[in-house]
Amino acid sequence: MEGLKVKNINCMRGNNTVFSGLSFNILPGRVLLLSGENGSGKSSFLRIVAGLLTPSSGVVLWKDRDISLDIDAHHRRSIFIGHANPLKSIMTVRENLEFWTKLNNIKIDINISLKKFDLNKQADLPTRYLSAGQCRRLVLARLAINNQLVQRPPIWILDEPAAGVDPSATKTLADLVIEHLNNYGLAIIASHGGNLDDALAVYADRLEIVRDLS
DSSP: OOOEEEEEEEEEETTEEEEEEEEEEEOTTOEEEEEOOTTSSHHHHHHHHTTSSOOSEEEEEETTEEGGGGHHHHHHTEEEEOSSOOOOTTSBHHHHHHHHHHHTTOOOOTHHHHHHTTOGGGTTSBGGGSOHHHHHHHHHHHHHHHTTOSSOOSEEEEESTTTTOOHHHHHHHHHHHHHHHHTTOEEEEEOOOSHHHHHHGGGEEEEEOOOOOO
């Protein structure tokens, strides 16, 4: 079975090595839980795997094909959620989610996704009035939309997805990830442990990034 492979990835910032020699192979139905100290390069690593950042050396492969040969195709097969919440503050909760679906050529009822993350009552509220946790839940609602699709992006790349959300939203997130894995998806998640890691343990492989201090 083919999946996502990373071979000898190195990352530089200026003349400094952030990390080097990272390799792994993750198959459909599995999640890679990524750990490491702040500044170790977890976010940079996720962006490299998502095709948003070019590594200093090494290669990322999907089904044994270099993703850099068709980066647009890799973006279509992936959902990337970074540590920031890319929302437009003047738009409502509903408008933000509809904007994302239109950007990705998705036609679907978003109300199910809003309800999953308990945002249906705030649907017509501008996002500038939301709490940080509510903003994060709105971004995570994209995953609920993904799981309603017939043809689903098989790769999820999530940077601290449960940061700032309550236990109920964390459980909803874990359930969505498990549903994704059970439908032959795979995921890479940077996390500091806790309830999300515990819920995914049976599906998980682990990789710790150690900052290069040389």
